[in-house]
Amino acid sequence: MKGVVVVGNRQVELRELPKPEPGHGQVLVRAVEVGVCGSDLHGYRAEPSEGPRFVSGHELTGVVEAVGPGVEHLKPGDRVMAYQAWGCGYCEYCASGRSNLCANRRIIGKADRYQKDYSVMPEAVALPVPDELSFDDAVMLSCAGGTAWAGLQKVKPSVNDATVITGLGPVGLMAAFWARAMGSYVIGVEVNPVRIELGKQAGAHVVINPQEEDVVTRVMEITRGEGARVGFEASGNKGAQELLLQATYFEGRVVYAAIAPPGKVIDPRAGKRGDLGLRAIHGTFTYSMGDYYEMVRALLLHDLHPGTLVTHRFSIAEAAEAYRVADSGSCGKVIFQWGA
Ligand SMILES: [Zn+2]
Numbered sequence: 001m002k003g004v005v006v007v008g009n010r011q012v013e014l015r016e017l018p019k020p021e022p023g024h025g026q027v028l029v030r031a032v033e034v035g036v037c038g039s040d041l042h043g044y045r046a047e048p049s050e051g052p053r054f055v056s057g058h059e060l061t062g063v064v065e066a067v068g069p070g071v072e073h074l075k076p077g078d079r080v081m082a083y084q085a086w087g088c089g090y091c092e093y094c095a096s097g098r099s100n101l102c103a104n105r106r107i108i109g110k111a112d113r114y115q116k117d118y119s120v121m122p123e124a125v126a127l128p129v130p131d132e133l134s135f136d137d138a139v140m141l142s143c144a145g146g147t148a149w150a151g152l153q154k155v156k157p158s159v160n161d162a163t164v165i166t167g168l169g170p171v172g173l174m175a176a177f178w179a180r181a182m183g184s185y186v187i188g189v190e191v192n193p194v195r196i197e198l199g200k201q202a203g204a205h206v207v208i209n210p211q212e213e214d215v216v217t218r219v220m221e222i223t224r225g226e227g228a229r230v231g232f233e234a235s236g237n238k239g240a241q242e243l244l245l246q247a248t249y250f251e252g253r254v255v256y257a258a259i260a261p262p263g264k265v266i267d268p269r270a271g272k273r274g275d276l277g278l279r280a281i282h283g284t285f286t287y288s289m290g291d292y293y294e295m296v297r298a299l300l301l302h303d304l305h306p307g308t309l310v311t312h313r314f315s316i317a318e319a320a321e322a323y324r325v326a327d328s329g330s331c332g333k334v335i336f337q338w339g340a
């Protein structure tokens, strides 16, 4: 079997790997759809680093192929989404279902990840995908959807709020999707024409292109001079960080979901009144396993299907092209796909 290894300098390589066997309490999952993430692109764009390189990717959906001894809940043929952060199972964060915060977590760590034909994992992180949801839907939840969901839980958009989302890559698109479902008026900010259209498809009522009009002026028009009640930063762009302070209500809620550029600290004086006002400023980091079940419940209750945001499909033999497209930004979600 094969796996995709990000080398750096915008190069990837295919690595021949032994097919793994599930150990005690583990399941072997045959990949069906695996996403390429913005965080995979950090290594892709970077200088090649010293030391071992691991198979990349952390957005796996697939089918259980085999189970090891002691597995009690899953059986071959079950459709699953592999949760991306396996915790130690013992610490305070794991005890509360938030193994994404565990200091000893795996996958987002030093080990082979998921852009490969088969993966083994603890049964506890192979989460069930209901029949009503497609693999496209599930792969959208696996990282971008979860990150958007968990971030929005910090700022709780509702019918009473306008939500400004800066950056409409997969996380921003999923933030638009969820914020619309939660009843908010959704304002996207994006320059890429492909992503402007995807933003409207995802749920944005309007998408403002900052190269064509002044974002703060337009947001103030929409909100009758008050500013948006909610801001969601999904671009990693320096200007967007402060833009959200200028475009939000002085008592608004803002969450920074994108990885910030190095060396930049938000200037509190960027707020309209020269200070942060009474804004609640939040950070967020991926999502918990409990969030997965909440997202699935929301999709099933409202018959929602974020899988329409998958725009490009490649085999892993086409990994160089898949990464090139993802790096271009002219796309929604880019995935590797195997036969279902
Ligand atoms: Zn990801």
Ligand SMILES: [Zn+2]
Binding pocket: 087, 088, 089, 090, 091, 092, 093, 094, 099, 102, 103, 104
């Ligand atoms: Zn832990």
